[in-house]
Amino acid sequence: MILPPTEILLKWPPPDYETPETRGSSLLVASSIFTAFAAVAVALRLYARIFITRWFGIDDVLICFALLFTIGTNVTVDLGISKYGWNRHTWDVPIEWIDGSLKLAYATKILFLIAANATMVSLLAFYYRLITDVNIRWFRLALSSSIAFNLICWIVFLVLQIVPCIPISAFWKVSTEAPCADEGTVLVAGGVVKTFIDVLVTTLPIPLILSMKLRPQQRYGLVVLLALGYIVTAAGALRTYYTWKVFHNPLWDYSWYYYPAFLASAVENDLAVICACVPAMRPLLRPIxxxxxxxxxxxxxxxxxxxxxxxxxxxxxxxxxxxxxxxxxxxxxxxxxxxxxxxxxxxxxxxxxxxxxxxxxxxx
Incomplete structure (x- = not known):
């Protein structure tokens, strides 16, 4: 952890530990609601795959892992708000909270990366299963390239999150000499790359659908179904924007500016799980x-x-x-x-x- 420069500290108002200004509890409410919807979506998906279609596969296993890590991410964020003041101004956070707060933030970022990647790989695995017996060379090549690119990017950014400083403990301990990666650059770059991958994976099957000899109503209905992924892309872009603002606020007020980024992160991961489950829930959705x-x-x-x-x-x-x-x-x-x-x-x-x-x- 690097302390703000002296000239920034001198601009901070006096701390208010008793009745501080807060962002409220909107994040707690939103994450609880969206997590509940995600859990229901996964449960319906598993029911459809196990008892109706009898087509349970690796993509279903991956979406279960994605849900678990998404819940873990939301729990750590909720804990950070309730215990460490992640909805306060930085100057209103007691110094004795900082060590535990940064350790929790360290865990949250890793959990988020794992959850997001598990959802992405689950969706790509579903595409693979959909064309298991089909010889569409260009689509297989595009799919394999997308999986390889996604995994390479995920490994790179996961390593940067696991080892943000040398030693790692320098991330949550006050230090001015320990070599650390630029946290803002890593997080914003990771957000941009993930948003690009979201667009890529959502767009990938659309040309395949448009080239099919289906009735226009069916063809465009499928495109709309798959295009739900763009909602996740929008949430990811919003999260990246708010993350950029965290590291470009003039008073280094990290906890205050991180709040909307955490909110966008919770919505993004939960929506990703829900959208990834919709195609697999088709037998249950048919009556609707x-x-x-x-x-x-x-x-x-x-x-x-x-x-x-x-x-x-x-x-x-x-x-x-x-x-x-x-x-x-x-x-x-x-x-x-x-x-x-x-x-x-x-x-x-x-x-x-x-x-x-x-x-x-x-x-x-």
């Missing part, structure tokens, strides 16, 4: 949103069909023919048929590329 609830199944089916047709043409040099029955049969299932699973009603839907749909009922 009608046909939009099952459209993600069609994404996988369409591209799997398209990939199969392309591979067949390339290998044989001629258009694909029936893969199960003779094309002469009026109910032949050809390679032009997309198999769409309807988890709610317990049947398979065979959707021809021409738009004809045949339903085959099956028993569980």
């Amino acid at each position: 949103f009608g046909p939009f609830g099952g459209m993600l199944s069609k994404v996988h089916s369409f591209w799997k069909t398209k990939s199969t047709r392309s591979s067949s043409v390339l290998s044989s040099g001629r258009p694909p023919t029936s893969i199960f029955r003779s094309p002469k049969s009026p109910h032949a299932i050809t390679s032009k048929t997309a198999i769409v699973s309807d988890e709610e009603h317990g049947h398979l839907v065979l959707q021809e590329l021409s738009g004809v749909t045949i339903g085959l009922t099956h028993r569980q």
